[in-house]
Amino acid sequence: MATVVLKDIRKSFGQIETIHGVNLDIKDQEFIVFVGPSGCGKSTLLRLVAGLEDITSGDLHIDGVRVNPLPPAKRGIAMVFQSYALYPHMTVYENMAFGLRKSGLDSKGVEDSVKEAARILELGHLLERLPKQLSGGQRQRVAIGRAIVRDPKVFLFDEPLSNLDAALRVQTRLEIAKLHRRMSATMIYVTHDQVEAMTLADRIVVLNEGNVEQFGSPLELYHRPQNIFVATFLGSPTMNIVDAKVSAAQNGTTTVAVAGSGDVAVSANAAGTGAGTEVKLGIRPEHMRVTEPGAGAFQGQVDVVEELGESHLVHVIVANGERIVVRVPGDAKASEGENLGIAFDANDGHLFRADGMAFERSGPTSGTPPLSS
Amino acid sequence: MSHWSLPSKLGFYVLLLAIAVFALFPFYYAIVSSTQSGQQLFNVQIIPNENFENYRLVFSEQPFARNILNSIIVAVVCVVLSLGLAVTASFALARVHFRGRGLLLLTVLSVSMFPQVAVLSGMFELIRYLGLYNSLGGLILANLILTLPFTVWVLTTFMRQLPKELEEAAYVDGATPLEIIFKVFMPVLWPALVTTGLLAFIAAWNEFLFALTFTLSNEMRTVPVAIALITGGSQYELPWGNIMAASVIVTVPLIVLVLIFQRKIVGGLTAGAVKG
Amino acid sequence: MAQGSELTRAKVRSAMLFLTPMMIVLALVAGWPLGRTIFFSFTDANLSDMENFQYVGFDNFFGTEWGLLHDPQWWNAVWNTVWFTVVSVILETFLGLIVALALNMKFPMRGLIRAAILIPWAIPTIVSAKMWGWMLHDQFGILNYIFLNLGFISAPIAWTANPDTAMLAVIIVDVWKTTPFMALLILAGLQMLPSDCYESARVDGIPGWKVFWRVTLPLVYPAIAVAVIFRALDALRIFDLIYVLTSNSADTMSMSVYARQQLVDFQDVGFGSAASTMLFLIIALLTIAYIILGKVDLSGERSK
Numbered sequence: 001m002a003t004v005v006l007k008d009i010r011k012s013f014g015q016i017e018t019i020h021g022v023n024l025d026i027k028d029q030e031f032i033v034f035v036g037p038s039g040c041g042k043s044t045l046l047r048l049v050a051g052l053e054d055i056t057s058g059d060l061h062i063d064g065v066r067v068n069p070l071p072p073a074k075r076g077i078a079m080v081f082q083s084y085a086l087y088p089h090m091t092v093y094e095n096m097a098f099g100l101r102k103s104g105l106d107s108k109g110v111e112d113s114v115k116e117a118a119r120i121l122e123l124g125h126l127l128e129r130l131p132k133q134l135s136g137g138q139r140q141r142v143a144i145g146r147a148i149v150r151d152p153k154v155f156l157f158d159e160p161l162s163n164l165d166a167a168l169r170v171q172t173r174l175e176i177a178k179l180h181r182r183m184s185a186t187m188i189y190v191t192h193d194q195v196e197a198m199t200l201a202d203r204i205v206v207l208n209e210g211n212v213e214q215f216g217s218p219l220e221l222y223h224r225p226q227n228i229f230v231a232t233f234l235g236s237p238t239m240n241i242v243d244a245k246v247s248a249a250q251n252g253t254t255t256v257a258v259a260g261s262g263d264v265a266v267s268a269n270a271a272g273t274g275a276g277t278e279v280k281l282g283i284r285p286e287h288m289r290v291t292e293p294g295a296g297a298f299q300g301q302v303d304v305v306e307e308l309g310e311s312h313l314v315h316v317i318v319a320n321g322e323r324i325v326v327r328v329p330g331d332a333k334a335s336e337g338e339n340l341g342i343a344f345d346a347n348d349g350h351l352f353r354a355d356g357m358a359f360e361r362s363g364p365t366s367g368t369p370p371l372s373s
Numbered sequence: 374m375s376h377w378s379l380p381s382k383l384g385f386y387v388l389l390l391a392i393a394v395f396a397l398f399p400f401y402y403a404i405v406s407s408t409q410s411g412q413q414l415f416n417v418q419i420i421p422n423e424n425f426e427n428y429r430l431v432f433s434e435q436p437f438a439r440n441i442l443n444s445i446i447v448a449v450v451c452v453v454l455s456l457g458l459a460v461t462a463s464f465a466l467a468r469v470h471f472r473g474r475g476l477l478l479l480t481v482l483s484v485s486m487f488p489q490v491a492v493l494s495g496m497f498e499l500i501r502y503l504g505l506y507n508s509l510g511g512l513i514l515a516n517l518i519l520t521l522p523f524t525v526w527v528l529t530t531f532m533r534q535l536p537k538e539l540e541e542a543a544y545v546d547g548a549t550p551l552e553i554i555f556k557v558f559m560p561v562l563w564p565a566l567v568t569t570g571l572l573a574f575i576a577a578w579n580e581f582l583f584a585l586t587f588t589l590s591n592e593m594r595t596v597p598v599a600i601a602l603i604t605g606g607s608q609y610e611l612p613w614g615n616i617m618a619a620s621v622i623v624t625v626p627l628i629v630l631v632l633i634f635q636r637k638i639v640g641g642l643t644a645g646a647v648k649g
Numbered sequence: 650m651a652q653g654s655e656l657t658r659a660k661v662r663s664a665m666l667f668l669t670p671m672m673i674v675l676a677l678v679a680g681w682p683l684g685r686t687i688f689f690s691f692t693d694a695n696l697s698d699m700e701n702f703q704y705v706g707f708d709n710f711f712g713t714e715w716g717l718l719h720d721p722q723w724w725n726a727v728w729n730t731v732w733f734t735v736v737s738v739i740l741e742t743f744l745g746l747i748v749a750l751a752l753n754m755k756f757p758m759r760g761l762i763r764a765a766i767l768i769p770w771a772i773p774t775i776v777s778a779k780m781w782g783w784m785l786h787d788q789f790g791i792l793n794y795i796f797l798n799l800g801f802i803s804a805p806i807a808w809t810a811n812p813d814t815a816m817l818a819v820i821i822v823d824v825w826k827t828t829p830f831m832a833l834l835i836l837a838g839l840q841m842l843p844s845d846c847y848e849s850a851r852v853d854g855i856p857g858w859k860v861f862w863r864v865t866l867p868l869v870y871p872a873i874a875v876a877v878i879f880r881a882l883d884a885l886r887i888f889d890l891i892y893v894l895t896s897n898s899a900d901t902m903s904m905s906v907y908a909r910q911q912l913v914d915f916q917d918v919g920f921g922s923a924a925s926t927m928l929f930l931i932i933a934l935l936t937i938a939y940i941i942l943g944k945v946d947l948s949g950e951r952s953k
Contacts, residue, residue: 054654071656085538089560098556099546136390146542300629385751389762394746396766399825402791403780417794449862454674462671465664475667479940484679486936488886491929494689494912495682495921498699518678525671544656551661556915558776581889582905586913597775601893613783631771632764639833 002063002076002153002186003028004049009058011044011210013231018044020089020210026203027190032182034190035197036207037233039302042190043158045207049188050079050156063153073102078147079156080162083238084139087133092118092142093127096149103150117148118184137168144179161196172200194234198222228280228356237285237313238349240324244281246273253363254351255293257283264297267293267363280357282350285327288342290334296343298324302336316342378393378624400624407617414614427618430490431603436592437619442597444526444623446509447584447595448577451516452524452570459524460566464554478529483520489582492518507589515583520573527572527641530563532558568641571634575627596623683929689922696916699810708924717923725899726907733816733903734884741878744824748863751837752832766829774826778893781822785809815900816819819891823884831876838872839865878939885932905926 004026012017019041026032036044047053047058051072060067067075086095100110118124121141132141140160147155158177161169164349177200177342180187191197198205206213206221206229209260212232214221225231232238249270255263256279266281273279292297300318306329314326314334323361326342328334347363377385406414408422431437460571465471466478496515505511535558559566584595594602600619603612631638673704690709695924709718717723752763759848767889769777787807796802808818888905895901897910908928913919 050541050545051654053657054545054657071543071547071654071659074655077545079542081538081542083536083538085476085542087539087542087557087560098548102547102552146546188646217429224620243640328812385754385756388747389756390749393762393765395825396769396829399777399780399784400768402784403776406783415789417789417791418770419791424916438717458671458674461667465667469660469664471661471664477672479719481675482940483933483936484675486882487683488905488925488932490888490908490912490926491686491932492679492682492693492888493686493909493925494918495685496678497696497912497918498685499677501699505935514678517674518682521671521674521678550660552668575771579775581775581892582909585892597773597889600779601775612791613786616779617783620779622850624772624776627771627773628768631767635764635767638767639837641870642830642833642837 003061004032004154004188004321005059005061006185007059007061009045009048009060010056011041011048011053012056017056019048019056020212022210022212023096024205024212024215026186028153029184029186031189031200031202032205033201034188034196034205034207035192035194036213038192039209041205041210042192042205042207044210046156046158046188046190049154050077051075054109057072072309072356073099074235075158076153078150078154079158080143080147080160082159084131084143084163086139086142086146088089088098091130092123092134095131095142096146097272099146099150103215105253111150113151114145117145120179121145122149136164137172140172142163144176146216148179148183155183155185155187157187159191160189161191161193171319176200194236198234202210206233208233212260223363225350225356226358228282228352231282231352231358235284236287236352237327238324239282239284240288241283241352242283242322242324244279244317246270246275246277246279248275253346254359256351258298258320261298264349265346266351267347268351268359270351270359271360273359278354280352280354280356281354283324283348284342285325286311287312288324288326288344288349290326290328290332291341291343293339293341296341298342300324300340300342302334302340305334316340318342359362386533401503403617403620403624406613407621410614427614428622431615431619431622435599435603437599437622439590440594440596441623443509443512443593443615444578444596447512447516447580448574449635450509450513451520451577452573453609454513454517454521455524455573456528456566456570458521459528459569461551461554463525463528463532464550464558467529469550476525481522481525484518485526487518489518493582493586496583497586506587507593509593511587512580512584512595515587516577516580519576519580523576524569524573527569528565531562531569535561564637565641568634568637569628572638572641578623578627633638679935686922686929687926689924692922694922696913696918699918702919705919711922712926715920717927718921720903722899723904723907723924726902726904728903729816729901730885730887730903733820733823733887733901737820737827737884738877738881740820741823741828741831741880741928742873744828745834745835745876746873748828748832749835749839750865751924752836757884766832766939768824768829770833772826772830774889775823775893777826778890781818781825782809782894785818809895815898817894819894819901822890823887826890827880831880834876835873837870838869841872842868878904882932882935882939885935886928902933919930 006022006024009022010017019155022045034045034266036042044053048055051067051070053255054078055068062075062077088100090098092159096114096117097110100113104114112189118127121144123138123145124143126134131142134142135193143160161172173196189200201218203217204221205215205217208229209373210319214226221230221234225234228241232241244258247255247257252267252269253265254268254270255265257263258281264281270279298318299317300316302314303323312326312328312330312332312334314328316326318324323341334340351359353359389478401446402419405419405421408424410424411428413422466474493596500511500514505514537564539557540553543557579597581597583603584598585601588594588598600616600623603616603619689706691706692702693705697782708716712717748766779833785808787793787805787810793802793805802946806814808814821894841919846862846864846868850864884906888909891901891903891906897906905923908921908924913922
């Protein structure tokens with residue numbers, strides 16, 4: 001039961017700074033996901049919280065206590081590693097009991113805690129097995145069990161599902177979500193998988209090159225990305241980005257001109273931006289629809305159709321040569337080489353400055369984010 | 374190989390046969406010679422007799438049992454001391470970042486390259502000063518220069534290969550570095566430990582220069598020196614039968630050990646060689 | 650404002666604690682004796698009375714009357730050692746490569762052959778020297794017997810005593826004993842090679858010898874280089890084999906044998922230490938050259 005507060009946390013390896021001043025305010029019992037491309041610093045940030053790496057500067061508070069100088073075992077955290085890191089020569093029981101014994105608990109207490117964790121994770125029949133005698137999913141549960149028995153204030157997960165196959169990943173994801181509800185503990189979870197991030201998180205931290213790009217709830221990030229990085233990182237297929245120039249901006253609606261396609265209206269507040277300013281227009285594939293040629297905002301020719309079943313992805317080359325992907329229902333007809341138009345609602349458009357920062361969206365957001373990737 | 378022509382296949386098997394004969398024949402011939410006594414030795418034979426007279430003579434004409442015991446004591450104590458010192462040291466060298474680590478590793482590596490003769494006079498003085506001349510203690514001390522750097526180097530290589538997360542999981546569980554070494558790493562690393570210990574044992578068992586220089590009496594000699602210095606009744610003719618019998622006695626246990634651990638030994642030798 | 654956490658400090662503290670005993674022992678058995686050897690090389694110390702000595706400066710090295718560098722015996726030992734090192738390492742590398750390539754094939758009883766070649770390596774050097782000394786015996790040795798009967802030679806050869814063949818005998822025994830070590834190191838290198846290179850070469854129909862020259866050899870070259878350097882540094886120190894097989898014969902005397910003869914047999918600690926120091930310097934320079942030129946990965950960072 002703890003808050004985690006990061007104040008201007010920085011990390012340098014030698015001369016190279018890899019985490020550039022991260023500020024986060026994590027509430028008690030929140031499920032926080034660090035997400036970002038590989039090399040963005042998400043694992044480093046987690047290891048800083050765990051105490052496995054030294055914080056170069058800044059303050060880290062767990063449950064109101066500054067823990068910078070404390071070793072991992074005294075921070076009230078537990079960690080589940082990507083490779084599980086089970087002790088190969090110890091049985092499942094010993095794996096879970098090892099840390100408890102270190103904490104000075106008597107053998108009765110150790111046994112009770114391990115049995116309780118084993119019951120929660122349905123590991124009771126495996127307690128005498130060695131890790132090598134377990135399946136991948138069972139090892140994963142032991143790794144989680146080893147974290148549970150510590151009864152930590154904060155659970156840390158470092159890409160815990162990346163070694164599991166697709167089916168098991170979905171199942172374990174659900175188990176982790178249930179675990180969070182049952183344990184009512186604060187959890188920080190690192191992943192590169194946006195579906196894991198969207199489904200598990202109360203709030204998501206999007207990291208890029210050691211900076212926090214945005215910190216907010218999944219839907220906030222989906223509907224109101226603060227910049228192009230977040231807009232294109234979340235959502236699959238990725239958001240279409242088209243170069244445009246401001247024609248007019250007033251009353252929360254901005255009209256932009258796209259080369260070769262003419263003016264389109266977007267519900268974004270670009271007041272004060274002069275006509276002719278270069279901007280970028282973003283529209284998610286699921287927010288566009290195919291129309292008759294001549295109608296809609298863009299005109300183009302179908303390049304490829306990817307048929308997914310429940311929906312199809314239509315790749316259209318538009319007048320200025322750019323590629324736009326449209327998600328259409330699975331029963332829609334589109335064939336390669338066909339000419340067609342593309343339409344979208346002004347409320348579904350995103351507008352970004354040339355430097356990538358978003359203009360505030362003014363209209364109500366519509367549609368629901370897709371959960372499957 | 375299945376697509377090879379018949380002459381190539383035949384050539385290949387001839388090559389294998391040549392390799393096997395070249396490798397095995399000298400030791401086989403030593404066994405044959407060890408079962409021939411007196412005049413039998415002067416006629417070349419290639420089938421062993423059932424004559425173990427030489428084996429009896431080896432033990433009766435010199436304190437060979439004592440020599441074997443000396444070799445075992447020296448080699449075992451050296452290995453135990455080296456492993457004891459190296460296990461913790463190699464953890465520090467392999468898993469902890471600190472300034473001067475590269476330099477320290479360089480030192481360890483250079484010591485294992487020392488020519489033994491380069492420390493001979495200094496070691497002689499030290500051993501005499503400590504009152505260890507002509508004693509097993511002196512040999513143990515001297516042999517550490519062979520076994521300790523080697524053991525540290527090989528164990529460091531092995532320890533580096535352990536996953537980082539295993540160590541980190543133990544830190545999260547509240548283990549100290551010492552507990553990580555003995556409760557987490559050692560149980561995982563014991564095959565490497567056995568290999569390293571065996572290689573160090575062989576090095577100490579085979580050591581000759583120190584044992585030759587720092588001992589005086591027959592009773593303190595180790596096996597290699599004893600064999601090198603076996604002389605017969607005649608001043609001009611060496612008792613080859615006895616020498617071959619002694620050679621077979623000290624070699625058979627080594628061969629058995631090496632064959633049992635052959636796969637691990639190859640791994641250990643490769644780890645001992647620096648990867649450039 | 651770098652703040653080491655308790656964990657980092659505990660780790661570094663334990664590291665120092667863990668290293669201290671090892672470093673003390675290493676200083677005692679290596680650093681101190683080496684320092685004393687170098688020290689003695691500037692004195693006229695005698696083995697029977699090592700406390701009383703005079704400083705003689707560089708006389709043991711450069712002295713015109715009896716300085717090391719003016720002693721033809723020393724230069725003979727240097728020449729013998731270099732000759733032995735070059736010839737034996739070349740032979741061992743060449744034969745080792747052949748054995749490794751053979752063992753890298755798949756054939757029945759491969760494990761048996763691999764075990765067989767480990768045997769010469771496991772046999773103590775002294776024992777190999779004695780075994781071969783007997784096989785090379787001038788009157789009763791089996792090699793003379795075979796060669797005589799095959800008509801290769803007309804009279805028995807005193808392999809280890811004859812100046813023309815003594816070094817050859819030493820090299821033969823060393824090649825026998827050490828080729829397996831080379832073969833195993835090269836084999837380990839061969840087995841780490843990616844098999845897709847070979848498969849694509851085979852699909853392209855490239856002949857076997859060309860694959861060997863263009864693919865295998867360049868890829869396995871680093872493993873061979875490491876093995877060669879280790880062997881060469883080892884060969885330069887050779888003592889046991891020569892001492893036992895040909896004793897103090899001038900025809901085969903190596904630098905180590907020379908140094909020990911001066912030091913122990915002639916009791917001349919000063920001069921013997923000078924010879925030891927020279928040998929140490931030669932090996933140290935070669936080792937340093939290897940570490941610098943070969944860019945040895947001391948920190949282990951690269952392998953991660």
